[in-house]
Amino acid sequence: MPTAERSIIHVDMDAFYASVEQLDRPELRGLPVIVAGLGRRGVVSTCSYEARRYGVRSAMPTAQARRLCPDGVYLSPRADRYEEVSAEVFAVFEGITPQIEGLSLDEAFLDVTASLRLLGGVEAIGRGIKQDIRDRTGLTASVGIGPNKWLAKLASELSKPDGLLRIRADEAPARLSPLPIGRLWTVGKVTEQALHRLGIRTIGELAACDPARLTRALGRQATLLQALARGEDERAVEPVRAEQSIGAEHTFDEDVVRLDMAEAWLLRQCERVAERARARGLAGHTVTVKLREPPFVTHTRQARLGAPSASAADIYDVARRLLNVWWQTQPTPRLRLLGVSLSGFDRRPQEDMFASAPMAAATDQVQDRINLRFGTGSLVRAGSLRTRGRG
Numbered sequence: 434m435p436t437a438e439r440s441i442i443h444v445d446m447d448a449f450y451a452s453v454e455q456l457d458r459p460e461l462r463g464l465p466v467i468v469a470g471l472g473r474r475g476v477v478s479t480c481s482y483e484a485r486r487y488g489v490r491s492a493m494p495t496a497q498a499r500r501l502c503p504d505g506v507y508l509s510p511r512a513d514r515y516e517e518v519s520a521e522v523f524a525v526f527e528g529i530t531p532q533i534e535g536l537s538l539d540e541a542f543l544d545v546t547a548s549l550r551l552l553g554g555v556e557a558i559g560r561g562i563k564q565d566i567r568d569r570t571g572l573t574a575s576v577g578i579g580p581n582k583w584l585a586k587l588a589s590e591l592s593k594p595d596g597l598l599r600i601r602a603d604e605a606p607a608r609l610s611p612l613p614i615g616r617l618w619t620v621g622k623v624t625e626q627a628l629h630r631l632g633i634r635t636i637g638e639l640a641a642c643d644p645a646r647l648t649r650a651l652g653r654q655a656t657l658l659q660a661l662a663r664g665e666d667e668r669a670v671e672p673v674r675a676e677q678s679i680g681a682e683h684t685f686d687e688d689v690v691r692l693d694m695a696e697a698w699l700l701r702q703c704e705r706v707a708e709r710a711r712a713r714g715l716a717g718h719t720v721t722v723k724l725r726e727p728p729f730v731t732h733t734r735q736a737r738l739g740a741p742s743a744s745a746a747d748i749y750d751v752a753r754r755l756l757n758v759w760w761q762t763q764p765t766p767r768l769r770l771l772g773v774s775l776s777g778f779d780r781r782p783q784e785d786m787f788a789s790a791p792m793a794a795a796t797d798q799v800q801d802r803i804n805l806r807f808g809t810g811s812l813v814r815a816g817s818l819r820t821r822g823r824g
């Protein structure tokens with residue numbers, strides 16, 4: 434039997450939206466394909482590897498992408514189609530284990546520790562997942578394997594595209610130490626700059642730093658960061674996380690002083706939140722916008738949706754209004770951070786929301802299987818999400 438060491442797999446589809454477009458329209462294969470908001474304030478959702486060669490990246494304003502890659506193929510996202518393919522991908526995961534934590538439509542953690550004996554080794558499971566996804570969807574995924582979530586996710590990132598990489602606990606220090614600290618989970622621009630000021634540029638230097646010195650500079654965060662730098666991460670894979678809220682936020686490299694730019698970023702965050710909510714079969718009725726003025730003055734503004742939703746358009750509609758009201762009341766509006774979250778998940782999504790996509794059904798199945806295995810008592814908070822099903 435395996436020891437106490439866990440076997441975690443992180444699966445991430447390669448350039449998911451763009452790959453689906455290239456799958457459905459073979460004439461686009463080999464071309465730079467950019468799936469993006471096409472309006473004046475649009476932001477890039479996903480781009481193909483061909484487009485990345487021009488410097489195009491996710492979350493970049495579409496206008497900037499067009500300057501870098503004027504001959505690219507620019508397409509609006511087709512959410513229904515991506516959800517359909519996503520359901521196929523998650524069906525592959527369900528064949529392996531009920532211990533699935535979906536992060537978005539195309540990305541999930543699987544804890545396969547309990548499946549090893551039955552399914553024959555973690556690398557064989559990883560190869561099988563890649564093959565099954567290819568057979569069912571015609572698309573490639575990258576698979577990372579590790580003793581915890583952080584190393585599994587890093588492994589899939591390092592292996593992209595179409596990769597498979599395992600990082601064992603004893604290999605972690607050698608793998609991690611040359612990487613820039615920006616690669617470390619939870620390290621954003623602000624923390625990165627603080628670490629640079631201490632002369633720390635690599636994960637290895639972070640691991641070796643005197644803990645007292647690090648704590649003086651970073652506070653309580655220091656202990657967590659050093660554990661991650663050593664390759665340690667205790668977080669569990671949480672199959673149906675009964676979340677209080679699903680949020681996304683962005684810290685700007687340069688403060689945003691234009692409302693149209695702020696709105697473009699807000700839309701991108703709303704898309705991420707909606708995608709994550711849908712991946713978990715959740716719909717929320719409260720939208721909160723988080724606005725931080727430099728350096729650290731944070732405001733939040735909250736409003737309710739007319740009906741629970743997991744639609745980016747619905748969330749953005751409310752979030753944008755909140756942003757505009759705040760903006761107009763500031764003498765010199767200036768944002769360092771902008772975020773949005775969805776909360777109030779007190780019932781299941783409306784059936785018609787998923788009428789064209791089997792995603793909700795897939796999520797139901799996972800939850801039902803978990804209930805079968807562990808009894809409904811293990812899902813107390815998630816249970817409140819199920820009440821509508823009884824009516």
Ligand SMILES: [Mg+2]
Nearest residue numbers: 445446448539
């Ligand atoms: Mg992906």
